Amino acid sequence: MKIRNNALAGIALAATAVLGLAACGSGSAAPAGSSAAAGGSAAGEITVYNAQHESLTKEWVDAFTAETGIKVTLRQGDDTEMSNQIIQEGQASPADVFLTENSPAMAQVENAGLFADVDKATVDQVPAEFRPSTNKWTGIAARSTVLVYDKNKISADKLPKSMLDLANPEWKGKWAASPSGADFQAIVSALLELKGEAATQAWLKGMKENSKAYKGNSTAMKAVNAGEVDAALIYHYYYYGDQAKTGENSKNVTPFYFKNQDPGAFVSISGGGVLKSSKNAAAAQSFLKFITGKKGQEVLQKGTSFEYAVASDVPSNDKLVPLKELQAPTVDPAKLNSAKVTELMTQAGLL
Numbered sequence: 001m002k003i004r005n006n007a008l009a010g011i012a013l014a015a016t017a018v019l020g021l022a023a024c025g026s027g028s029a030a031p032a033g034s035s036a037a038a039g040g041s042a043a044g045e046i047t048v049y050n051a052q053h054e055s056l057t058k059e060w061v062d063a064f065t066a067e068t069g070i071k072v073t074l075r076q077g078d079d080t081e082m083s084n085q086i087i088q089e090g091q092a093s094p095a096d097v098f099l100t101e102n103s104p105a106m107a108q109v110e111n112a113g114l115f116a117d118v119d120k121a122t123v124d125q126v127p128a129e130f131r132p133s134t135n136k137w138t139g140i141a142a143r144s145t146v147l148v149y150d151k152n153k154i155s156a157d158k159l160p161k162s163m164l165d166l167a168n169p170e171w172k173g174k175w176a177a178s179p180s181g182a183d184f185q186a187i188v189s190a191l192l193e194l195k196g197e198a199a200t201q202a203w204l205k206g207m208k209e210n211s212k213a214y215k216g217n218s219t220a221m222k223a224v225n226a227g228e229v230d231a232a233l234i235y236h237y238y239y240y241g242d243q244a245k246t247g248e249n250s251k252n253v254t255p256f257y258f259k260n261q262d263p264g265a266f267v268s269i270s271g272g273g274v275l276k277s278s279k280n281a282a283a284a285q286s287f288l289k290f291i292t293g294k295k296g297q298e299v300l301q302k303g304t305s306f307e308y309a310v311a312s313d314v315p316s317n318d319k320l321v322p323l324k325e326l327q328a329p330t331v332d333p334a335k336l337n338s339a340k341v342t343e344l345m346t347q348a349g350l351l
């Protein structure tokens with residue numbers, strides 16, 4: 001999920017610092033490197049097109065620059081905005097590295113033939129379930145689909161067995177989502193891959209009938225908390241991030257995990273890749289190796305992102321339901337199709 005406002009980039013950056021998880025990054029960030037003496041073997045400077053939450057990537061960049069002396073310039077946008085930009089720029093792209101919140105935008109750049117192979121040392125520290133079969137990019141973090149709901153409105157025995165149930169008439173007017181965001185569209189891309197086009201079309205039709213649209217996952221969760229709507233289909237870290245702060249936007253909210261390999265148990269992989277056109281390939285590869293390495297993954301374990309760690313045997317934050325207990329469906333992230341999802345959601349009147 002991204003809330004963007006280029007004209008107010010400076011203000012939005014300040015707001016990001018205050019709101020943390022409540023607002024994803026916005027506008028273009030200032031160069032995040034320091035002038036520390038180069039200490040690594042891949043000295044230089046890289047530009048990262050960043051669609052991950054800006055606060056998380058800044059933590060990675062600061063640690064990486066402190067260790068290697070390599071300066072990193074961040075350009076901030078949302079998943080498909082940045083993937084489209086990379087494709088449009090082609091060989092002339094100033095991007096050395098692309099980081100996303102979700103896999104479909106990575107698959108799009110991969111399909112355009114613009115990624116270099118990920119270095120073997122990096123691939124070796126990421127388990128196969130958290131990277132595409134092609135190794136043209138790698139998982140860097142993960143997030144789980146979750147239904148957050150108001151216990152006072154929905155008793156445990158009335159919770160849906162499957163995310164697909166949310167298209168049934170009994171759920172009319174009872175749930176919310178942020179259909180315009182890359183996070184939600186990744187969930188739809190998994191549904192498409194798991195159940196096919198006809199089932200996805202039918203579910204989206206039911207969603208249009210039944211759901212309320214909000215802009216942003218935090219906004220949808222706040223609506224549940226405020227009693228505007230009974231439940232919202234979002235990612236888990238919005239809940240845990242709020243709980244770790246004041247909890248004021250989630251005190252009336254309980255997370256429910258679908259499990260059973262349901263499409264609603266989809267775990268979305270955030271991706272990182274090095275552009276084939278990079279003039280600083282060694283430094284770019286070392287950045288990817290760093291964020292999937294022990295120190296990079298510990299940023300996920302100990303920081304405030306509440307996203308799952310996926311590599312280098314680093315455990316996730318112990319406040320989270322362990323990944324292994326989520327019973328996520330198996331989806332090859334290289335097969336997720338953002339263009340088809342946009343088409344189907346537009347047809348359904350959701351975009």
Ligand SMILES: [Fe+2]
Pocket residue numbers: 001002024053101183217235
């Ligand atoms: Fe997000």
